[in-house]
Amino acid sequence: MxxxxxxxxxxxxxxxxxxxxxxxxxxxxxxxxxxxxxxxxxxxxxxxxxxxxxxxxxxxxxxxxxxxxxxxxxxxxxxxxxxxxxxxxxxxxxxxxxxxxxxxxxxxxxxxxxxxxxxxxxxxxxxxPIDSLDAIAVEEGTTRFAIAPVQTLPGVGPAGIGEDFPLAGAxxxxxxxxxxxxxxxxxxxxxxxxxxxxxxxGVITGPWQMGKVDQGVFALWMAHHYFNRPLAYIGYGGTGKQVRDLVAIGELCDLVLRQIDGIATLPRRAYNVGGGLASSLSLAEATALCEEITGNRVEIARVPENRPSDVRLYITDNARVAAETEWSPRASPRETLVAIFDWIRENERLVAPLWS
Ligand SMILES: NC(=O)c1ccc[n+]([C@@H]2O[C@H](COP(=O)([O-])OP(=O)(O)OC[C@H]3O[C@@H](n4cnc5c(N)ncnc54)[C@H](O)[C@@H]3O)[C@@H](O)[C@H]2O)c1
Missing domain, CATH: 3.40.50.720 (NAD(P)-binding Rossmann-like Domain)
Structure with a gap:
């Protein structure tokens, strides 16, 4: 201890x-x-x-x-x-x-x-690497890109990206x-x-994340809905179908405490850690949830061109960390977004300058 x-x-x-x-x-x-x-x-x-x-x-x-x-x-x-x-x-x-x-x-x-x-x-x-992540075969659905059932790269499958994914490249x-x-x-x-x-x-989010355009996207998304500020779908055609999984900060903390308590026997290797497929959202899906939770609809611009270093999709395969620590995330994206909403509402005057 x-x-x-x-x-x-x-x-x-x-x-x-x-x-x-x-x-x-x-x-x-x-x-x-x-x-x-x-x-x-x-x-x-x-x-x-x-x-x-x-x-x-x-x-x-x-x-x-x-x-x-x-x-x-x-x-x-x-x-x-x-x-x-x-x-x-x-x-x-x-x-x-x-x-x-x-x-x-x-x-x-x-x-x-x-x-x-x-x-x-x-x-x-x-x-x-970016090129490898963007080489993942995807299927385009009505609200998101999804990992296609057949892949040529190792370390990626329907559950997401595991630690065996290739590491060579920029x-x-x-x-x-x-x-x-x-x-x-x-x-x-x-x-x-x-x-x-x-x-x-992968993406960690929750209350007290000072989300900005280039980091903390889900907190930014909720905050802009809360404060009625405009947003933009940037890249991948500007349709908002790019996908990330999100892990709630409290659940990440649960894992880290568990790992510290078990550090004497935990294998010394890197773990992929995220919300996993069940806690993944496209931007378009995040918009729908934020609209439902806040009751607000904001203007969303569409910018088709990709930003540098962006990736179309990232979903964590938690299989290794789940097997070796018995941790797995449970919060739904909606629960996590509601927690951010509640935090903003309770601290509205403090945090407003960040997003106005
Ligand atoms: N938030 C995510 O989605 C996410 C995802 C993957 C990995 N991470 C990693 O988790 C860690 C924490 O990220 P976060 O989301 O809390 O970001 P954050 O920006 O909220 O926290 C980073 C903190 O580091 C401080 N800092 C920056 N430069 C410093 C310096 N030179 N000396 C001392 N302090 C300095 C900042 O003031 C800030 O408080 C980072 O290593 C990040 O790479 C975060």
Whole structure:
């Protein structure tokens, strides 16, 4: 049972939710969240963390000096700090993304090495190459693209994309930095005996996600319906048929806690983790649900051209993680969207500036 826990990116969407759950799950532990508060809205999580007894320190993981905490020795490090938007590198250039997503994680791994801490790393489905994902045979239905029954690539089938999906090819700079971190985690585990947990997550969503056009699409979709703001179906003909699976943040936290509790015996390998086929939505289907939940209809533009690094479809096959941890997601997309709606309604004045 960990006694001193560091959550990097601890004011972000995943980090804050995990820090709060770790606080509950290990009541005797000291939980320290660090974050540079770069993501707009992350600052709203700082009082929530404090109220729950999670300590917060402003720190930039790119600076090793920010990760020195005299007198503290961590036995668990959870890395949720990142520039998580696939498009970010197109705006900032590669070094900014590499500095946070790769060099920052190396700095955290050095903390783990120094202290002998277990490491939880939030990786991404975007480690899988774009051309291969777009080579998945699909059938076009009335509201979505679906995985066709016959496939030529390994690692993909009706249930989604598994860990045996090919890894060769370009995957976006975001995906590349994440895969590089996975490789380094393997080396640190081999060299220093660090115990590691790696989850390649599809879309994670839920309350306290500050969704924006390039990251957090389902929170963005619900928020724009709530506040009557326009949206756009971008790419793949502009029909809104592109598909993602979504895992509810609470269910992801359930899994991570289960993995930490079982870390001594858990195999050291990366797991694909997501909502799975039963919790997948096309944008058009998300629109229908958001309209039903909010009672609002918003203007949706249609942009046929694809955005760089986008993919038509991603659905997680959870078979491996389900078999090895006995975890499987249960929330329906509707339940998850309702939870986001309730959160926005309860915090309307606080969060409105994000989406107006
Ligand atoms: N949300 C998803 O759908 C999703 C899917 C797959 C993987 N992930 C991964 O999960 C992790 C958490 O993502 P999230 O959705 O919570 O994103 P987020 O943007 O809400 O959280 C990331 C946090 O990291 C902080 N941060 C950024 N640069 C930093 C730096 N240099 N130093 C310190 N803090 C810094 C940000 O301020 C933010 O609070 C990321 O590693 C992301 O790649 C997220």
């Amino acid at each position: 960990p006694s001193t826990i560091l959550v990097a990116g601890g004011a972000g969407f995943v980090g804050s939710n995990l820090a709060l759950r770790l606080r509950d799950h290990y009541p005797e532990a000291r939980v320290l969240a660090v974050d540079s508060l770069k993501r707009r809205g992350s600052e709203w999580n700082v009082p929530r963390l404090a109220a729950a007894g999670v300590e917060f320190r402003h720190a930039d993981i790119r600076r090793p000096d920010d990760l020195v905490f005299p007198g503290l020795r961590f036995d668990l490090l959870v890395d949720c700090s990142a520039e998580p938007a696939v498009l970010a590198a197109y705006e900032t250039g590669p070094p900014a993304v590499i500095d946070t997503n790769l060099n920052g994680t190396v700095n955290l791994l050095e903390v783990a090495r120094r202290d002998g801490a277990d490491v939880v790393f939030l990786s991404t489905s975007r480690v899988y 995957r976006s700079l975001y995906g590349a930095t994440k895969l590089a971190c996975e490789l380094l985690l393997t080396e640190y585990a081999a060299m220093y005996g660090l115990r590691t947990i790696v989850n390649r997550c």
